[in-house]
Amino acid sequence: xxxxxxxxxxxxxxxxxxxxxxxxxxxxxxxxxxxxxxxxxxxxxxxxxxxxxxxxxxxxxxxxxxxxxxxxxxxxxxxxxxxxxxxxxxxxxxxxxxxxxxxxxxxxxxxxxxxxxxxxxxxxxxxxxxxxxxxxxxxxxxxxxxxxxxxxxxxxxxxxxxxxxxxxxxxxxxxxxxxxxxxxxxxxxxxxxxxxxxxxxxxxxxxxxxxxxxxxxxxxxxxxxxxxxxxxxxxxxxxxxxxxxxxxxxxxxxxxxxxxxxxxxxxxxxxxxxxxxxxxxxxxxxxxxxxxxxxxxxxxxxxxxxxxxxxxxxxxxxxxxxxxxxxxxxxxxxxxxxxxxxxxxxxxxxxxxxxxxxxxxxxxxxxxxxxxxxxxxxxxxxxxxxxxxxxxxxxxxxxxxxxxxxxxxxxxxxxxxxxxxxxxxxxxxxxxxxxxxxxxxxxxxxxxxxxxx
Amino acid sequence: xxxxxxxxxxxxxxxxxxxxxxxxxxxxxxxxxxxxxxxxxxxxxxxxxxxxxxxxxxxxxxxxxxxxxxxxxxxxxxxxxxxxxxxxxxxxxxxxxxxxxxxxxxxxxxxxxxxxxxxxxxxxxxxxxxxxxxxxxxxxxxxxxxxxxxxxxxxxxxxxxxxxxxxxxxxxxxxxxxxxxxxxxxxxxxxxxxxxxxxxxxxxxxxxxxxxxxxxxxxxxxxxxxxxxxxxxxxxxxxxxxxxxxxxxxxxxxxxxxxxxxxxxxxxxxxxxxxxxxxxxxxxxxxxxxxxxxxx
Numbered sequence: 171x172x173x174x175x176x177x178x179x180x181x182x183x184x185x186x187x188x189x190x191x192x193x194x195x196x197x198x199x200x201x202x203x204x205x206x207x208x209x210x211x212x213x214x215x216x217x218x219x220x221x222x223x224x225x226x227x228x229x230x231x232x233x234x235x236x237x238x239x240x241x242x243x244x245x246x247x248x249x250x251x252x253x254x255x256x257x258x259x260x261x262x263x264x265x266x267x268x269x270x271x272x273x274x275x276x277x278x279x280x281x282x283x284x285x286x287x288x289x290x291x292x293x294x295x296x297x298x299x300x301x302x303x304x305x306x307x308x309x310x311x312x313x314x315x316x317x318x319x320x321x322x323x324x325x326x327x328x329x330x331x332x333x334x335x336x337x338x339x340x341x342x343x344x345x346x347x348x349x350x351x352x353x354x355x356x357x358x359x360x361x362x363x364x365x366x367x368x369x370x371x372x373x374x375x376x377x378x379x380x381x382x383x384x385x386x387x388x389x390x391x392x393x394x395x396x397x398x399x400x401x402x403x404x405x406x407x408x409x410x411x412x413x414x415x416x417x418x419x420x421x422x423x424x425x426x427x428x429x430x431x432x433x434x435x436x437x438x439x440x441x442x443x444x445x446x447x448x449x450x451x452x453x454x455x456x457x458x459x460x461x462x463x464x465x466x467x468x469x470x471x472x473x474x475x476x477x478x479x480x481x482x483x484x485x486x487x488x489x490x491x492x493x494x495x496x497x498x499x500x501x502x503x504x505x506x507x508x509x510x511x512x513x514x515x516x517x518x519x520x521x522x523x524x525x526x527x528x529x530x531x532x533x534x535x536x537x538x539x540x541x542x543x544x545x546x547x548x549x550x551x552x553x554x555x556x557x558x559x560x561x562x563x564x565x566x567x568x569x570x571x572x573x574x575x576x577x578x579x580x581x582x583x584x585x586x587x588x589x590x591x592x593x594x595x596x597x598x599x600x601x602x603x604x605x606x607x608x609x610x611x612x613x614x615x616x617x618x619x620x621x622x623x
Numbered sequence: 624x625x626x627x628x629x630x631x632x633x634x635x636x637x638x639x640x641x642x643x644x645x646x647x648x649x650x651x652x653x654x655x656x657x658x659x660x661x662x663x664x665x666x667x668x669x670x671x672x673x674x675x676x677x678x679x680x681x682x683x684x685x686x687x688x689x690x691x692x693x694x695x696x697x698x699x700x701x702x703x704x705x706x707x708x709x710x711x712x713x714x715x716x717x718x719x720x721x722x723x724x725x726x727x728x729x730x731x732x733x734x735x736x737x738x739x740x741x742x743x744x745x746x747x748x749x750x751x752x753x754x755x756x757x758x759x760x761x762x763x764x765x766x767x768x769x770x771x772x773x774x775x776x777x778x779x780x781x782x783x784x785x786x787x788x789x790x791x792x793x794x795x796x797x798x799x800x801x802x803x804x805x806x807x808x809x810x811x812x813x814x815x816x817x818x819x820x821x822x823x824x825x826x827x828x829x830x831x832x833x834x835x836x837x838x839x840x841x842x843x844x845x846x847x848x849x850x851x852x853x854x855x856x857x858x859x860x861x862x863x864x865x866x867x868x869x870x871x872x873x874x875x876x877x878x879x880x881x882x883x884x885x886x887x888x889x890x891x892x893x894x895x896x897x898x899x900x901x902x903x904x905x906x907x908x909x910x911x912x913x914x915x916x917x918x919x
Contacts, residue, residue: 212715218889271881278669278886295884300669329863448755451860544642583668601777601866621787 186576225256227519230283232262234269235541244539246533250526257519277301277511285523288335288507290326291396294580296509299332299482305333305512308521311438315525320577323545328501329580335507338528341472341564342504343397344491345369345387350484351465355379355433360466360489362570369492370434376465377439386439387466387606388458389446391431394589394597401491402427402499404578415582419619424610428599432606443600455480463521469569470504472476472542486560488567490574501571506541543568584620591616606621652778668884680891690892692867693875694899701848701870704785709840712792716799717825730797737793745787746857750774753783774858777866784869785852795840802836803829806846834915842907849900854878872896 180504231422233243240263247259264272264281288296299606305327308314310515316324325334345360352359355381360372372384390398400410402423409418419574434440441458441497451456459467460480469477471488478486491500508527510520527533534549538557539585543565550565557565595613598604604612650821663680665673677709684690719729739745753773773779810828819827830837839868851916852873863870863878872892880889 273667274881296670299668300885301670444772444775445755446775448772450864452864545899584883589876590882593862594795594864595868597864602776603866 228258230260231285232283233287234266249532281522282511284520288509297329300333311517318546318548330605335509337545338506339541340505340545341470342568343470344487344488346469347466348484349541365495366492374439385441385464394594395592404498404500405494419612428606470566474564476561480584501574503575588617612613659890665887667887680888693870693872697872704788705844708789712795734793737791740791746854771790777868780868799809802833806832822882838915
């Protein structure tokens with residue numbers, strides 16, 4: 171038995187070791203490139219395409235979203251294929267988190283889709299590493315028409331003066347509440363232009379009037395530093411980052427921010443750390459606002475109608491992000507964007523697709539305000555009569571808040587790590603492992619070290 | 624030379640049959656492995672070509688507090704979870720070995736968690752079970768105990784993962800069962816005549832004779848546990864939180880590679896893990912001479 175056992179074990183071990191390493195090293199890009207098949211475009215000859223439209227071409231388009239959005243975008247792509255029979259569009263989609271993991275791997279492996287959905291949070295990671303095409307090429311060639319786009323919307327897609335993405339839809343964040351909940355508690359609705367003091371008073375009032383059965387709002391101290399903390403820094407005349415890629419806010423601002431949340435948490439007006447953590451990544455249908463644990467939550471305006479679908483009673487309404495007494499406006503343009511990847515073999519066809527997506531009535535009559543209000547002024551007029559009341563409220567909100575928006579700096583390399591650090595430090599405070607001052611001090615030191623690398 | 628030719632002539636069919644596996648190993652394991660070894664000496668963000676930086680990644684690792692956290696959390700998971708899992712598996716195996724009827728059925732049933740315990744679905748289920756409104760809490764409420772937010776509290780989150788590992792006791796249990804069957808019945812009879820109690824029989828007869836199986840299980844489970852990923856990834860929502868309390872080594876490696884775009888550093892971490900597991904295994908093999916007893 172012993173001999174057999176030993177050799178069996180050695181054999182099993184060697185296999186395990188191999189598997190271990192394979193599992194670890196499957197992170198290498200070679201692997202992704204080898205295993206994911208790269209669709210071969212039917213036409214490899216680029217130079218002829220611009221002149222000869224009859225050549226068949228295949229491009230790939232990818233987006234994030236839920237099932238409803240996938241159906242919607244598939245329908246838009248179908249219409250595009252009807253209009254341009256020589257262009258076939260392969261579709262790839264996934265949830266928000268998976269989307270970015272996959273895109274990273276695809277870009278690294280050299281087989282990224284031609285048209286990719288982009289977002290402010292991530293665009294600098296790709297643009298600063300040269301993975302995205304300068305869109306002015308296709309605008310100049312006439313494939314992509316941006317004449318109906320306001321300058322501010324176009325500028326929101328520029329990084330260091332290069333146009334890397336164009337908005338599918340423009341949206342603005344704010345805080346949402348359900349009128350039914352407020353009516354029942356006999357509390358006044360929040361004011362459109364409320365301040366952080368008003369906000370703190372309101373959530374405390376909700377908590378007290380509900381007899382402790384309802385928290386005022388979600389805990390906005392940590393998680394992603396944008397939009398909440400970013401608005402706060404901008405209201406102080408600062409920002410998350412400076413134009414030359416350094417930390418753009420002071421330790422004092424950070425201490426003020428975390429102290430405000432810490433006080434609310436200690437009062438019981440916002441959820442405790444463990445509950446907050448549990449719901450951190452919950453899908454919309456199960457988050458704290460929808461399940462009735464909190465009365466106010468922070469969302470982008472284009473999601474109002476998604477939230478409205480979850481409630482049979484009351485109306486979901488939105489107010490601005492709280493303002494700072496005597497401070498500046500924190501607003502900056504947000505939205506979902508489309509980019510073309512640098513390695514795309516068919517940038518002109520990709521541009522035609524984007525053009526159809528953002529400029530044609532056939533597309534917009536389906537899109538409406540799916541990922542925000544259309545940035546093209548003609549198109550935003552066109553979709554207006556097609557909207558449901560909740561979507562209409564979103565558009566009204568966006569249009570009311572948009573004028574406050576000013577330019578915003580894009581994140582430097584290393585922003586993903588700083589975002590993680592921000593969220594880590596915030597939970598250390600929430601769980602009582604660190605004081606606000608300690609956490610802020612440690613954040614500044616470590617964040618600067620990350621940016622120095 | 625001639626001999627080599629001869630050997631090839633004799634064996635080429637064998638290699639042909641092996642080729643699917645050989646190609647798989649070379650393209651999916653060996654080459655990526657070598658690539659990751661090279662990348663571990665570079666700074667590589669996956670977009671721009673890797674830059675050779677020597678041992679910098681390895682040096683940074685030892686100063687990275689989060690890396691130390693991840694190593695600590697993983698070690699705790701492995702060195703607490705695996706022994707508990709094996710004790711549990713052995714207990715069930717001993718119970719099933721008493722000749723109860725329907726053994727095959729129970730053996731199959733208990734083996735099932737091992738098959739899909741590492742899946743996403745089970746991790747999601749675990750999240751529900753130990754959530755603040757989960758089954759565990761409603762059970763505790765009925766019994767009049769305090770409830771707790773198990774998965775979202777830094778002091779208990781890791782233990783929910785350890786419980787999940789223990790629950791997957793099926794495969795070591797089956798191996799224990801096989802080992803128990805090998806213990807010669809005469810030894811039990813002899814010890815019974817000598818007046819040994821049940822406990823004495825277990826500690827003096829059964830346990831020494833199944834040490835090879837214990838050793839085998841220990842090595843296999845430890846190697847497996849060091850690479851645990853799915854449960855922590857799903858239960859913490861990819862963050863390794865709360866407060867890094869479920870930040871498994873592989874999870875941090877994944878974050879470094881795919882969210883922070885530091886593939887060179889992630890590769891270095893992978894190679895360190897390989898060395899670490901190799902050392903742990905080597906230590907087990909060395910000590911095994913002292914406590915593993917082979918018959919004959």
